[in-house]
Amino acid sequence: MSLLEFRGVARRFPVRHGLLDRLARRDRVWLHAVRGVDLSVARGEILGIVGESGCGKSTLARIGVGLQPANAGSVRFHGAALDGPDPAGRIQMVFQDPYSSLDPRMTIGAQLDEVIARYRAGLGRAGRRALVAQMLDEVGLPQEVAAKFPHALSGGQRQRVSIARALCSGPEVLLADEPVSALDASVQAQIINLLRRLNRDKGLTIVFISHDMNVVRYLCDRVAVMYLGEIVELDDSARLFAAPRHPYTRALIEAVPDLHAPREAVAAIHGEIPDPFAVVEGCRFAPRCPLAEAGCARPQALRPLPPSGAVRCDKAC
Amino acid sequence: MSLLSIRNLRTEFSGPAGIVRAVDGVSLDVAPGEIFGIVGESGCGKSATCRSILRLFGGAPARVAGGQILLDGVGDLAAMPERALAQVRGREVAFIFQDPLTALNPTMRIGRQIAEVILRHRKVSRAEARQAALGLLRDVHVTSPERRLDAYPHELSGGLRQRVVIAMALALRPRLIIADEPTTALDVTVQDQILRLLRERCDSTGTAIILITHDLGVVSQVCDRMAVMYAGRIVETGAVREVLDHPSHPYTRALLAALPGQASRGRDLVPIEGSPPGLIAPPPGCRFAPRCRLAREDCGSGPAPGLLPRPGTAPGHLDACILSEVPDVAS
Ligand SMILES: Nc1ncnc2c1ncn2[C@@H]1O[C@H](COP(=O)(O)OP(=O)(O)OP(=O)(O)O)[C@@H](O)[C@H]1O
Ligand SMILES: Nc1ncnc2c1ncn2[C@@H]1O[C@H](COP(=O)(O)OP(=O)(O)O)[C@@H](O)[C@H]1O
Ligand code: SF4
Ligand code: SF4
Ligand SMILES: [Mg+2]
Ligand SMILES: [Mg+2]
Numbered sequence: 058m059s060l061l062e063f064r065g066v067a068r069r070f071p072v073r074h075g076l077l078d079r080l081a082r083r084d085r086v087w088l089h090a091v092r093g094v095d096l097s098v099a100r101g102e103i104l105g106i107v108g109e110s111g112c113g114k115s116t117l118a119r120i121g122v123g124l125q126p127a128n129a130g131s132v133r134f135h136g137a138a139l140d141g142p143d144p145a146g147r148i149q150m151v152f153q154d155p156y157s158s159l160d161p162r163m164t165i166g167a168q169l170d171e172v173i174a175r176y177r178a179g180l181g182r183a184g185r186r187a188l189v190a191q192m193l194d195e196v197g198l199p200q201e202v203a204a205k206f207p208h209a210l211s212g213g214q215r216q217r218v219s220i221a222r223a224l225c226s227g228p229e230v231l232l233a234d235e236p237v238s239a240l241d242a243s244v245q246a247q248i249i250n251l252l253r254r255l256n257r258d259k260g261l262t263i264v265f266i267s268h269d270m271n272v273v274r275y276l277c278d279r280v281a282v283m284y285l286g287e288i289v290e291l292d293d294s295a296r297l298f299a300a301p302r303h304p305y306t307r308a309l310i311e312a313v314p315d316l317h318a319p320r321e322a323v324a325a326i327h328g329e330i331p332d333p334f335a336v337v338e339g340c341r342f343a344p345r346c347p348l349a350e351a352g353c354a355r356p357q358a359l360r361p362l363p364p365s366g367a368v369r370c371d372k373a374c
Numbered sequence: 375m376s377l378l379s380i381r382n383l384r385t386e387f388s389g390p391a392g393i394v395r396a397v398d399g400v401s402l403d404v405a406p407g408e409i410f411g412i413v414g415e416s417g418c419g420k421s422a423t424c425r426s427i428l429r430l431f432g433g434a435p436a437r438v439a440g441g442q443i444l445l446d447g448v449g450d451l452a453a454m455p456e457r458a459l460a461q462v463r464g465r466e467v468a469f470i471f472q473d474p475l476t477a478l479n480p481t482m483r484i485g486r487q488i489a490e491v492i493l494r495h496r497k498v499s500r501a502e503a504r505q506a507a508l509g510l511l512r513d514v515h516v517t518s519p520e521r522r523l524d525a526y527p528h529e530l531s532g533g534l535r536q537r538v539v540i541a542m543a544l545a546l547r548p549r550l551i552i553a554d555e556p557t558t559a560l561d562v563t564v565q566d567q568i569l570r571l572l573r574e575r576c577d578s579t580g581t582a583i584i585l586i587t588h589d590l591g592v593v594s595q596v597c598d599r600m601a602v603m604y605a606g607r608i609v610e611t612g613a614v615r616e617v618l619d620h621p622s623h624p625y626t627r628a629l630l631a632a633l634p635g636q637a638s639r640g641r642d643l644v645p646i647e648g649s650p651p652g653l654i655a656p657p658p659g660c661r662f663a664p665r666c667r668l669a670r671e672d673c674g675s676g677p678a679p680g681l682l683p684r685p686g687t688a689p690g691h692l693d694a695c696i697l698s699e700v701p702d703v704a705s
Contacts (some may be wrong), residue, residue, distance in 0.1 A: 070529070072521060086521070110533025211649075212416040239555075241415045241588030244641035246632040253642070268565070271591075273642075275634035295639075312566045314591030316618050316635065 059097030092286035105277030146226025153235035159207040166203030176226040213244030293368025313319030383441035396422035398606035411597035470542040470553040485523030510541035605661035612691030623693040
């Protein structure tokens with residue numbers, strides 16, 4: 058059974074509509090960040106979400122933790138509709154930027170203590186202090202970090218602190234939005250090992266948003282590929298990387314820089330970066346798709362495709 | 375001929391616990407039209423090196439304590455008074471910051487912000503500056519640029535924000551662009567386009583770029599030459615293909631080995647054990663010695679080893695390991 062489920066989730070943002078626009082009777086313009094996403098996250102899995110910047114990954118994650126409402130559709134947790142953040146803190150989020158997600162004026166210990174006090178009201182001071190120590194230990198940070206302020210920590214340490222903070226409520230699901238994108242290779246390896254360990258040893262379910270295809274291939278059990286607010290391919294990680302079926306997934310995988318390839322060998326993705334304002338009737342990838350043809354002007358549905366997974370392209374087989 | 379030539383740069387921050395020697399004897403040369411990559415672990419001094427060039431320390435208690443920063447046709451930036459340096463910023467040398475939010479004014483529409491940069495340095499009308507801003511947004515592949523002109527920074531995704539920052543850096547056609555992790559917030563396809571765009575600029579206008587990144591894939595994709603930094607010093611430098619295909623310093627090798635590309639699923643990745651040393655009192659000798667699997671007795675004493683060529687490696691490929699032969703150990 059799925060632990061966290063997105064059902065037809067959509068989110069749009071109004072675009073500035075000035076007086077002149079109104080005088081000229083121009084219609085309100087909407088930016089569709091997420092357009093009807095169906096996605097179910099199974100207990101204990103690491104689900105990857107990949108896609109271009111602006112394709113709606115973060116918006117989807119914010120809706121998933123209840124930081125932002127959906128305009129349509131619903132999020133279900135343990136089968137029940139979720140309306141705002143889970144009061145028990147069973148769904149938590151880790152952000153890309155460990156710089157701005159921590160409070161610069163509070164020590165790390167105080168920040169963790171605050172979160173623990175919120176979710177475990179029964180715990181006394183000593184109990185909270187013990188839990189702070191346990192959380193630091195969990196993410197591999199020395200105890201003296203508790204007395205420090207965020208600015209005194211390295212990028213990797215700060216990201217460990219954000220993970221520790223997310224773990225304070227004892228979550229079942231962790232939505233991690235680009236948690237290693239700002240980190241260098243060695244620290245990235247440490248954080249990925251940490252996430253893997255939390256998943257394996259504690260059964261923590263992880264939704265891992267990333268644009269680094271190498272990391273996703275290595276870490277995730279399943280992968281959802283998003284394009285302009287929609288899922289265009291969903292499959293087991295191994296299958297998806299071995300034989301991508303949507304033309305966009307293929308382009309993404311081909312764009313992964315190879316450390317040892319000469320510069321010229323990198324394949325370019327065709328066409329313009331997608332425009333979330335553009336009204337495209339048919340396949341949204343058509344303007345950039347090398348395989349586009351007349352039939353692609355029909356709207357494409359995400360359909361299951363044997364032996365596993367689903368693809369939003371009528372021509373994929 | 376070098377556009378920029380940094381000689382023995384030393385940069386210090388004064389902190390409560392003492393002087394942090396963030397950059398301690400860095401030398402590098404950048405030619406016109408070249409993209410020079412700087413990689414290394416967080417805190418190794420990449421940003422401090424580049425911020426020293428324009429003395430952009432954002433109010434931090436930092437100073438260039440020694441060395442020269444020679445910009446072709448301009449002189450030694452390290453010796454230049456602040457007022458003269460202000461003329462170099464943006465016009466000759468532009469800076470793209472790691473965090474796009476610090477570079478953007480949250481209360482100003484982005485079209486206006488780009489136009490302001492142009493108006494500050496060029497005699498053009500507001501309307502012309504706005505047109506130029508539109509063109510710059512188009513150059514960095516912002517879609518529907520007419521609509522985005524009136525957006526505030528918080529309304530843009532991280533990738534879009536960084537493209538706006540890049541557009542601002544390109545506005546005055548500088549000879550050198552210093553880009554501190556410019557594509558860290560972007561996904562591969564957008565990153566790919568931004569890097570191509572920067573590459574095009576270099577090839578067509580002779581603009582040079584110093585690109586700081588922790589992503590070796592990015593270096594491989596666009597840079598001509600590169601330097602690997604560790605604890606305030608360069609430990610390996612050379613043509614990108616040489617350094618990535620035939621790394622000779624144990625630290626470079628360990629960094630490459632930590633990447634998931636080389637690991638099989640289900641096995642832990644291999645980070646470098648321990649963490650980089652503090653820079654108030656770095657260890658004597660080779661600073662990597664406390665974490666190096668190949669360290670010998672004599673690695674940990676004396677002055678820090680300098681960059682030297684190795685017999686059999688390509689010209690310009692230098693490293694700072696004292697071993698005459700660096701064995702290939704699985705880290
Ligand atoms: N404002 C400051 N006060 C004191 N020390 C500082 C300050 N800024 C940087 N440092 C120190 O200078 C050294 C180099 O920092 P720098 O920011 O250049 O590293 P970096 O390689 O760019 O790392 P990252 O990838 O995290 O940005 C570090 O030891 C850091 O702690
Ligand atoms: N508060 C907001 N107001 C207006 N537009 C927004 C807002 N937040 C996000 N957007 C837009 O929604 C789209 C998706 O954004 P986001 O989910 O942050 O992308 P990403 O995939 O990079 O995480 C982008 O075009 C972005 O500019
Ligand atoms: S439907 Fe057509 S345009 Fe869309 S991805 Fe498939 S082939 Fe390409
Ligand atoms: S000099 Fe010694 S400690 Fe330093 S990298 Fe070489 S072998 Fe390792
Ligand atoms: Mg995002
Ligand atoms: Mg930096």
